[in-house]
Amino acid sequence: MQSFICARDLRGTVLDEQLGHFNIGDTTLKIRFWGTRGSIPAPGPDTAKYGGNTTCVEVRLEDGTLIIFDAGTGIRKLGLALMNEKFTQNINLVLTHSHWDHIQGFPFFAPANDPKMKINIFGCPPTFDKLKKIMTDQMESKYFPINFKDLKANITFREIDTSAQYLGSARLHFLELNHPGFAYGFKLVEKSRAMALLTDNELLPPAHAVTDWNAFVDFCKNVDVLVHDAMWTDTELKEKAGWGHSSVTQVIQLALQANVRRNLILSHHDPEHSDKMLDLLSLDCQKKINGRANGLKCAIAKEGDEIIF
Numbered sequence: 203m204q205s206f207i208c209a210r211d212l213r214g215t216v217l218d219e220q221l222g223h224f225n226i227g228d229t230t231l232k233i234r235f236w237g238t239r240g241s242i243p244a245p246g247p248d249t250a251k252y253g254g255n256t257t258c259v260e261v262r263l264e265d266g267t268l269i270i271f272d273a274g275t276g277i278r279k280l281g282l283a284l285m286n287e288k289f290t291q292n293i294n295l296v297l298t299h300s301h302w303d304h305i306q307g308f309p310f311f312a313p314a315n316d317p318k319m320k321i322n323i324f325g326c327p328p329t330f331d332k333l334k335k336i337m338t339d340q341m342e343s344k345y346f347p348i349n350f351k352d353l354k355a356n357i358t359f360r361e362i363d364t365s366a367q368y369l370g371s372a373r374l375h376f377l378e379l380n381h382p383g384f385a386y387g388f389k390l391v392e393k394s395r396a397m398a399l400l401t402d403n404e405l406l407p408p409a410h411a412v413t414d415w416n417a418f419v420d421f422c423k424n425v426d427v428l429v430h431d432a433m434w435t436d437t438e439l440k441e442k443a444g445w446g447h448s449s450v451t452q453v454i455q456l457a458l459q460a461n462v463r464r465n466l467i468l469s470h471h472d473p474e475h476s477d478k479m480l481d482l483l484s485l486d487c488q489k490k491i492n493g494r495a496n497g498l499k500c501a502i503a504k505e506g507d508e509i510i511f
């Protein structure tokens with residue numbers, strides 16, 4: 203089976219070119235992007251290509267387990283797709299943190315209001331209670347017409363088991379990120395393949411680092427796919443140091459040092475970054491990688507894109 207990244211529309215029709223392929227045997231783990239923007243939705247003609255919805259990433263494991271990372275506005279369309287698919291298994295929603303752009307789509311997630319659905323919402327231990335409260339508070343009547351407790355699905359909050367958390371056939375690992383408030387990065391390891399998702403992370407913060415550079419390198423070591431916050435250029439980062447995000451150059455450095463094997467995906471795009479600018483960042487990223495990593499492909503996370511490996 204080949205590994206590829208391509209763009210599809212919401213009915214699954216292939217729209218774009220194949221960007222890379224690898225022959226790694228009979229494996230299937232699917233990652234699909236439903237929201238790739240950071241901070242605030244940014245719809246409009248300038249962002250139509252890469253999308254304006256905030257963070258939401260769907261993962262399907264080989265055994266069919268569904269894992270959703272974050273409930274930014276992209277989760278609305280994922281919810282509709284699951285309803286159309288008549289999906290009946292448990293939905294596992296793993297939250298990186300509680301900033302608006304990572305939770306604000308949840309009230310519009312159609313499966314949450316379907317009595318046939320069972321949803322597990324996972325949070326990391328040190329901040330689990332806080333996260334649970336924020337998720338329910340955002341649906342108080344002063345913010346939203348339907349209360350969390352009136353949702354019809356069977357919804358359970360689950361604290362991630364620090365010793366060994368499994369979701370279906372994959373083990374879930376986590377790492378605290380450098381981000382105001384709190385945020386966690388995740389790694390899924392299923393058989394011989396692995397993906398890491400670190401959104402909202404300042405790799406080299408100006409002051410105290412909760413997690414240092416070497417710990418990030420270890421966490422991402424030899425993963426097949428790394429999805430990382432690359433919100434800013436180096437120039438922008440100079441003005442926004444301490445805000446909790448990384449530059450494209452830093453993320454490339456991490457991918458090279460950690461020996462990421464197949465795909466480096468830059469995500470959590472600044473709302474002011476147009477499609478044109480992201481196209482340029484993509485070319486620049488690939489140029490910086492060429493000759494320094496064997497077969498590593500760089501791409502900009504785009505709504506509707508899938509990676510299968």
Ligand SMILES: [Zn+2]
Pocket residue numbers: 240241301303304402470
């Ligand atoms: Zn964010």
Ligand SMILES: [Zn+2]
Pocket residue numbers: 299301381385402
């Ligand atoms: Zn954040």
